[in-house]
Amino acid sequence: MKILIVEDEQALRQNMLSYLSEDNNVCEACTDLAGAVYKLSCYNYDFVLLDIGLPDGEGFEVLNYLRKEMRSEAVIIISARNSLDDRLKGLNIGADDYLVKPFHLAELKARIFAVFRRRAGNNNNLLVFNEITIDLNGRNVLINGNEIILTRKEYDMLLYFIANKGKVVSKTAIAEHLWGDEMDMHDNFDFLYSHVKNLRKKLLDAQATEYLKSIYGIGYKFTDK
Amino acid sequence: MKLTSHYNKVSILITVSVLLTGAVIYYFAISSIASGMLDEHLSEEVSELISFVNVEQKLPAASNFDDDQTEFLKSINRHTPTRFFDTIYHVPQKIGYKAGRAVEGELFLKGDSYKFVIIISREGAEGLVQVITTITLLLAVVLLGILFLANRYFINGLWQPFYSILNQLKAFDITRSGNYGRAKTAVNEFTELDGAVEAMVERAQNEYENLKKFTEDASHEMMTPLAVIRSKLDTLIQDDTLQKEHLDQINDIYSATSKLSRLKHALLLLVKIEHNLVPDVEDIELDQLVADKMVQFQELMRAKDLVIDKNLSLKKIKTSKYLMDILLNNLFSNAIRHNINGGTISIWLNAQELKIQNTGSANQLDSSAIFNRFRKGRLSEGTGLGLTIAKNICALYNWNLGYEFTDGTHNFLIHF
Structure with a gap:
C-alpha cells in the first residue's frame, strides 16, 4: 500500500511513518497543504492520512482537490478538533474516516485496515492469516476450515490484533477501541483480561497456533514469528 | 415608583x-x-x-x-x-x-x-x-386632567425607547449571538444610551467569542503534543529489550495521557452543556435506555461479581440522547467503580424518579460537595468531573439530582 501522511507535527509524522512502514507499505510524508497537493498531483496513493490544522490552511482543501480530480485515494482525517461539524464536513466531502487526536497508532492502523477492507468490497471479503480465515461479510471465523463462535467483542478484538499483527498493542489502546471513550473505566482492565483469555482459549481449542502473546504489564502482541 | x-x-x-x-x-x-x-x-x-x-x-x-x-x-x-x-x-x-x-x-x-x-x-x-372663580376652577381641573393624560400617554410614549433598551438588556444572553436591535428614537439622550449599549453588547460578545475560541483552540492545541506522546509510547513498546521496570513506567505515562485526554473531553462537554450547545432533543424511552446501558456495562459488573437488582417501569422523556447516554454512563460507572467486590447495584425507575443505589465504602459522602468540580475520592482515578457533568445535565432539563446515604448504601436520585 502507498500511504501519504500529511501532518505538520514532526514527531508525530515520524512515528506514524515508522509504525506504518512495514508489511510492504510505502509511506511518504509532507508537512503542509501545498506539499500534499504537489505530491498528489505527481503520484497515486492508496491512502492519505490528513491533518486538518495545517500551517498553510485547512486539510479540507486536499479533500476538495481529490474530489475535483476524481481521484480514488482513501482519506482518513486526523484532527485535534472533536467537533461534530468538522467530522460531518470531512465525511461529506469524501473522507472515509475521522480520527481524533490523541489516538493510538494501533487504532490508526486498524482504521486503515478497516477502510481498506471496506473499499475492497465483495471481491475480497476473506481475510486469511495462516490457518485463520475470517469472512468479513458474514463475520464468521474459521480455523482450519472449522467455524468457531466468537462474541462480538472477541471478533472485534481478533480483527484489531490481525490489523496490528507483529506489533505490541497496549491494553489502553485495545480498551479504547472496544469500548470507546464514553464508557471510561479509568485504567481498570480486569474486564479486558477476561475477553482476551476467552479469545485465546477459543483459538487454542480449535487447534490454532498460539499467536497471542502477553507482554508483561503493557499489552499484547499477535504474531506468527 | x-x-x-x-x-x-x-x-x-x-x-x-x-x-x-x-x-x-x-x-x-x-x-x-x-x-x-x-x-x-x-x-x-x-x-x-x-x-x-x-x-x-x-x-x-x-x-x-x-x-x-x-x-x-x-x-x-x-x-x-x-x-x-x-x-x-x-x-x-x-x-x-x-x-x-x-x-x-x-x-x-x-x-x-x-x-x-x-x-x-x-x-x-x-x-x-363667582363666575370668574368657576371659570378659573374649571380651567384648573381641565389643565390638571390634560397634564395627567399627557404625562400618562405622551411621557410614557417618550420613555418607550428606554424600556425597549432595558428589555433587551434584561434578555441579554452573552452565550447567544443575537444582534442588538436599536431602539427607534429622536431623543438625543436615548440615542446616546442606545449607542453605548450597542457598543457594549458588541464588545462583550466579541470578548466572549474570543474567550470561547481561545479555550477551544487551547484545548485542541494540547491534543497534538498528547498525540505525539502517545505515538512515541506506541512506538517505544515495540522494543523487545524493554525491562519490566521500563514497562511499568510506560504504563503510568499511558494512564496519564488517557487521563489528560479524558479531562479535555469532560471540560469541553461541561462548556457545551453550560451553553446548551447540545444536539437536538428527542423522545426517549428511558426504561429501554437504562436496560441497554446495563447490557453495555454487564461485563464490568461481572468483573466485580456485582448483583444487579432492577425495577424499571415505563418512562418517556424528551431529552438529548447524547446527554442522557453520558448521564447514565457517569452514574453507572460510579456505581460500579466505587462498589465493593460482590456488592449490589439496585436501579429503580418510575414516572417520578430514577434511583441508582450501590454498596460501597461505609462512609457517607459529603452531599454538598460531591457535585463540585474536581471533587473526588482519594483513591479515585477519575477526572473529578463526572458528577459535575451529571448535575449540569440534570440542571439543563430542570431535574434534581440528589445524593442520600441510607443503611450503608449510596443512593443517587434523579427527580424528574
Missing part, C-alpha cells in the same frame, strides 16, 4: 399650588376691583345727595327701593368721617339679608349735622367673582 409617577407627582403638585395661589390672588384682585367700582358708584351717589341737599335745602326721602337704601340719622355733636365698608343689610321686599357695600358720612343742613348711610347691593360684583 416609576419615573413618570415621580414626574407626575411633582408636576401636579406645582400646578395645583400655582393655580391655588393664582386663584387666591385673582380673587382678591377681582374683589378689590369690584369694590373700587362700587365705591365710585357710591361716591357719585354721595355727591348727588350733597348737591341735592345744597340745592333743595332739605333731606331727600329715605329711599328704600330696589336694592339701594339711603338712611339719615341726626347726629348730635358727633363727627362721622366718610368711610366705605362691606355690610349685610335687610331688604324688606325680600326675605333675608344681602351682602352690600355701604358708605357713611356727614352732611350739614341748616346748621344740623346728619349722618347718612348709603348701601348698594354688591350682588353683581359677587356674581362676577
